[in-house]
Amino acid sequence: MMEYGQGTGEFENWIVSETAFSSGHLGKCEAIMSLGNGYMGMRSATEEPYIKEQRNWFVNGTFNKAQPNEVAELPNLADITQIGIHIDGERFSLEYGETENYVRQLNLKTAELSRSFDWISPRGKKIRFHFKRFVSLAERHLTAARVEIESLSHPVEISFSSGINAQMTNSGIQHFLEGERRVIDKKMIQLVQTTNESNVDVVINTTHNIKLNGEEPAADPEMDMARRKVWLSCEFTLQPSDRLEIEKITSVHTSRDLEAMEAEYDLQQLRESSLGDLKLHALHGYAPLFEAHRQAWKQKVWDACKLEIDSANAFDQLAVRFALYHLTVMAPVHDARMGIGAKGLSGEGYKGHSFWDTEVFILPFFIYSNPEAAKSLLVYRYLGLAGARAKAAANGYSGAMYPWEMAWPADGEVTPVWGDIDIVTGKQSRIWSGAIEQHISADIAFAVYQYHEVTKDQQFLDQYGYEIVFDTAVFWASRLEWNGKKGCYEITGVIGPDEYKEHVANNAFTNYMAYFNLKLAVRYCEKLMKENRELFEKLAGPLELAAAYPDWVEKAEKLFLPKPRNEDQVIPQDDTYLQLEEIDLAKYKNQGKVRTIYRDYNSEQINLFQVTKQADALILLYLLEQTFLHEDPRISTAVKRASFRYYEPKTLHDSSLSLVTHAILASDIGETDLAYSLFRKSAEIDLGPLMNTSDEGIHAASIGGIWKAAVFGFAGVRLIDGRLRIDPKLPKHWRSMAFTIQWQGQPVGITVTPTRLSVNLQSEEALEFETNNAVYECTGFIEVPLN
């Protein structure tokens, strides 16, 4: 059972708590309390094992394709989190005996996981347990755990075993060769393994500090090995009030680490140096390592990108902190060769692959909060150009056709081909996204545009951005299909954001985004010719800009862009959607479970109904408003409202990406109560009380969306053709909202109350922004009264 109000004092609205343990609902806290630092992510499985646990530990970027018919995925590392505890010879488990004062907490401020309880064994002995764990933000190769066990009532025999277990798999897939294991000084353990296809070496070192009442025990632990396992074990008799303390400090290094790229890589040397480093760290023990970690969170995260909400519902403040926590934990800001997985590093779901989720749902937070990190994520896409070009070529197109799912940049397209069961045929369903969900290329171009407009980072554009935008435009130009009868270009046979409609023609989102991509390339090309002739010449050759530029102009001009219907202002999602059969969706909508429609229909059948998985036309109305659509009077609030009212009832929100877009749109059309309710639902996808929503990992896009809904929705921050608009519409529960964004190189402090908007600039450079159709110029500090 989840609780949200346990934090007090300096930790008020910083603590996520589980106050009752259920071995039937492990996935929830494993995922939402998962730890990480962008380099590694660790699911928060309990020390003692349970049947339904999912014990995951990933290092970002270590992708491996274990078998020829699989796709590359992040391999689940050997486990160091399980600690076997036996009490009086019986395996300790919260499934037996009685548990009192149970609480498991993730402290978002300190990024520490803790769990404590008193346990009365089946024999009636009372024992106090206290577990702590963190993944260091100060030293990215490091993680530490601490166990305290105290006998409260009787003498008890306690034995524990702890080591490294390399029998772990990704749901049955083994990524690692057996490797080598050894015990050093009867205390430290080293495991060296290599992935079987990508040849990534992984070196794990772990060490144990054991103290009984503050003293190191006299006897050495026993050492054991079994297949792919190595562990130490100890036995103690605890008298009442005796206290056993075990600290386990662990490091992981890989041959994919940035350090391995920078220095001459040598496995033997890495083995020795990593072991030496760990010995030093272990000298200090848990407490000082934790203190350095806590300081890093303060400086790098909480001081740098605060978002304070004073709400009648304290949950709202917790939710945005939860979002900032996970956005930090999931993002490999240290290494541009790595992206953000759809589940972050919190589970095996989606195999660590990056989707459009990054650019459309997660990147905005980094663009406005941590531009360096945003740049790193976009360089990741730049490094993916070779794979995108290969995909285009393989599909008979030119330019860069980005993978729907991307892993290691060189891997190219890694979308699996087979998915869940087809209810009709009894076979696995075909997943078409890798082949025909093509808007991703334009989404990435849009992200380049957005990053550049917000940061004015010309160097990025020169070095990476132009090439991405030009080559995706080349792709679209080759992709468009000429329809002689209609006298326009079309895009047929695609999937839009609504994946319940496969093989559709002229999906509005796809067509408009392709149009945007082409127009952006035209604009960038003209800019480049004007501003940097040298770079233009350099790019013009390989990208054949001389031929491409007029092609873009002509094709953008003649690309079919579906307009709102005259009768009701609804944007048609695609050529056929509005003519499809409508069915009663009550059985599938808002029932607490997603994708239940597949219990009754297969994809081919669902394709024939007016049923939508997630925001499709609606995301277009939000996303491109910031660029050109606001120029078109028909794309007005009326169009947004009409489309919202048409599509929302047909939308099952069967993707976690859906609610946040609806929340922003509801805010835009003035339905602030609805917007708030959608924001809450969106924030509750992972953090809320439902115990089965996060089993495969947190929903990274939805978590990015919490920040988006707050800042873009309620605070009304938008980028409109290079200008900043701040047009707040606070929900009635919110008394104030204060946050900082980075705008073109300077931090901008924004505070919103129901009646006032305050903008605070630290520098003296002027900032022009608009709200409620009035334009304000600000140097220093300005307050705007809101009506």
Added chain:
Amino acid sequence: MMEYGQGTGEFENWIVSETAFSSGHLGKCEAIMSLGNGYMGMRSATEEPYIKEQRNWFVNGTFNKAQPNEVAELPNLADITQIGIHIDGERFSLEYGETENYVRQLNLKTAELSRSFDWISPRGKKIRFHFKRFVSLAERHLTAARVEIESLSHPVEISFSSGINAQMTNSGIQHFLEGERRVIDKKMIQLVQTTNESNVDVVINTTHNIKLNGEEPAADPEMDMARRKVWLSCEFTLQPSDRLEIEKITSVHTSRDLEAMEAEYDLQQLRESSLGDLKLHALHGYAPLFEAHRQAWKQKVWDACKLEIDSANAFDQLAVRFALYHLTVMAPVHDARMGIGAKGLSGEGYKGHSFWDTEVFILPFFIYSNPEAAKSLLVYRYLGLAGARAKAAANGYSGAMYPWEMAWPADGEVTPVWGDIDIVTGKQSRIWSGAIEQHISADIAFAVYQYHEVTKDQQFLDQYGYEIVFDTAVFWASRLEWNGKKGCYEITGVIGPDEYKEHVANNAFTNYMAYFNLKLAVRYCEKLMKENRELFEKLAGPLELAAAYPDWVEKAEKLFLPKPRNEDQVIPQDDTYLQLEEIDLAKYKNQGKVRTIYRDYNSEQINLFQVTKQADALILLYLLEQTFLHEDPRISTAVKRASFRYYEPKTLHDSSLSLVTHAILASDIGETDLAYSLFRKSAEIDLGPLMNTSDEGIHAASIGGIWKAAVFGFAGVRLIDGRLRIDPKLPKHWRSMAFTIQWQGQPVGITVTPTRLSVNLQSEEALEFETNNAVYECTGFIEVPLN
């Protein structure tokens, strides 16, 4: 907790029972109650899952080497045994609630596993469970399970899920490519997978018959897939006295099946035909399939090879039936391309590999009870000649040097190189057996000799046996080392049966067995020249017999054979053993755990002590007595007694192969009480009350040894230079012993009481045998009074 006396009436001394369940001791019953038919073996894990379970299902011969640095092993198939049961939304487990009338039984007579109990859920609802399962001996591709659930007290919500789970690994090693899964008719499931290296296709079909109070439920089950999993699930409300019955009939076929060799193999056709076959079987349901299976056990096993013991300890009768049960279950008598693994098919231990265990400990039962099966096991070794020749060549020798561990015949040597932890270095220990435990080649030659002497199967000798014996002799001739100083041939740098002595010189067992092998080749060569010139000519060329024969004669003549010491008649185990330091072994001997000496010393240190893992010199004194040693007056009972008394106190019995040899030797030297006590200990290794001895699987050699200790030990049956000796020494607890052996083509019924030996021949051919130095000739029936 194990019980042995629960069988009554026709099942008296046929039932092995567990009468209290402990989730901390699962391995015991999983292994000793494992099911099989030689084609497949299935560990008896419970339907509901537990943390420490080991869920294994193997098809013999499907060896695969999953990774380049591993050795080939039997892959653990996708699981069909787990059935998830939820009661009122909570996972059913015997770890919660209360359990009454619990009993799990293996009925040895019917080879059926059953488990029944009443379970009171944590909410106080009483539910009766009854599970049954068998692996068909009548139809080797088939296994069936049945679940009955009855609500006794309240209405309960029951849901169950059942399917095929291909996430299974061998302790983390995945052998199978993902393959294809599908559901047929919302009822049957088919999984097709292929091993990743050996390219063995495995087709598993399963089907569910579900009945509520005898009626098929109206609603279809739900179908689901996850990674490498596919399953059906159903929900029911059971009113008090409602009864839910689930039958799950499953088949497995592989491209390594004999049928696939005989017909043109086509995977698509196998998929269809196997599915069709299963549909037919499923029509009948559990009961008639079980009846056919029960009949097969009666006819093929219990009527064919009975061994009746009337003992004051009923356990003794149960133990020999347990042995006959497992000998049947483990032996792939249908296919000569397959051998018997050291753990049968009951666990991952030893990876399904065949050792000398087969020839020395298991084969004797088949030679005397089922010569066809014995022949199949020896043909397996014949098929291994290519691998044995390759091993000899790789080691710089000639002829056939058999693998210490053998898997698929063509695989050659598959002994792993690295084992348990080295207590001193903290690294994995080097396993030397694959390189230098060389007696296996002579053990196989001895088995050919024994088989031929007992069966007089000349065709076998012509087709397979001569070649094995000649080519192993060629190996030994190339292996012997000339010691100019001593003027003899030696064998240095080997491991004998006592694996606690590595790199020793002139291990008595190895030297004598090599000598036997050379002499047997000489004898067979002379026999062949005399009796079958044509075959001789055929073999002479490839095996270079013209040169080999005189070489064998000369080298056998000059091979150093360690003689008993003059002062005490003790056979030196090797050149140095008797001079090594003696240490106090009390801490390691008879403490209920094996290999504990490794807690204090590593192999190099143990090598320097007079400590023995298992019978070494003693097995020589028993094994070769039957051939030539009895001609040497020094190898007499006195030598046996002296060596027994010297070595036994230094022997830790850290291999399950040890006790049975000691039991036979104790019997030979007249210490019948000691012999009986050792027999009991040997029989208890798997069957006894200790709950942790069989975790990695049953001890196949020890189980073969139960039969050996009874027939060769207490009944005193021996093959002495082609003649049968029957010289019984019944333990005082035994009132009579009756069994049948096959002797040179005819069944011989033997009954022993403390005072009489009765021999009963069904044919009228004469049988000459000796007992207590008197020779008897028997046609029909004879009784001999014993002193």
